[in-house]
Amino acid sequence: MAKPVYTVNALRILFVVLGCLMLGILIYTLSTNGSPFRRELFTPWMTATLVDFYINVIALAAWVAYKEPNWISGAIWIILLVCFGSIATCAYVVLQLFKISSQDPLQDPLYHVLLRHWNKNDVERHKTISFVVVARVFFSALGCMMLGTLICTIMIDGLPFRKELLTPWMEATLVDFYINVVAIAVWIAYKESSWVTALLWIVLLICFGSLTTCAFIVLQLAHLSSQDPLYLVLLNDHSSNPAIIKHDAF
Structure with a gap:
């Protein structure tokens, strides 16, 4: 305990x-x-960094939209994520962590942070389309968009490892970006059963940003069937046990 x-x-x-x-x-x-x-701040690499940043924000926003019990609170948090980036991410994660009470079974605390408590009106339980398939296509498209952005920026402006690119706002954006990366890395470490594979994914996440985020999500979605509920992608193998979910989802 x-x-x-x-x-x-x-x-x-x-x-x-x-x-x-x-x-x-x-x-x-x-x-x-x-x-x-x-306008002068929006260099090609600053633009590429913002695209990278907001693709990770989309991944976090998808989780927030799933977690929130109604669309109003979900929309408010997503607007805060878009406007304030990792400040909103940290605030939301801390809020979810403080919702874990002493009465909750703490053998898997991240399960309670990640999973929403379902009710009979939730769309996922009465779905008419496969959200797993939609999510695969969506995050594959985002990954391809980021790859295209990266290639185009390198062709237009060369490699990013130049001192003149590190303006104060670029530095602030990179800190913002990597704090969101920390949040995603915690989830990856939770998902992976081996610390070696988790470490490898986290290194790739640090190096390639949202490209790795999208690749990891699509790979996890590939492990689900089209009929599985989408929220299973959040959980590790132990927490995805149907008996555990059935016990705690209502």
Whole structure:
């Protein structure tokens, strides 16, 4: 019992610290470099970074939309994700972590963070289309879009490893991007049964960003049949056990 409690507390501290860090960086960059909505800031690599950033935001927003009990709260959180990036991500994750009560079975605390408690009106239980297939196509398309963006940017502007590209707003955007990467990396570490494969995926995530996010999601979706509920993609093999889900989903 102690280990899951320590895990929850460690994740709470981690995302509180990351959220405060990003908030401080945002305030500092605004005060020293003004608004980010200036045309000269939108270099080819800044544009590619924003595309990369927002594809990860889409993946996080899909989870938020699933988690929230109604479309109004879901829409509010998604708008916050779009506007405030990883600050909203950290706030949402911390909120979900604090919803874990002492009455919850803590053998798998991330199960309670990731999974929504279903009710009889949920679309997934009365589906007329395969959301698994839709998600496969959707994230495959996003991955292809990011790959195309990356190739085009390299052809137009060369490699990104140049000091002049690291403007204050580019640095702030990269911190924002990688805090969201931390959130996705926690999920990947939870999903993978082997720490070796988890580490490999996380390294790829750090190096290739949303390309890896999309590849990982599509690969996990490939393990599901078209008739499976889409939320199973969030869970690891143990937590995907039908008996566990049946016990906790209502």
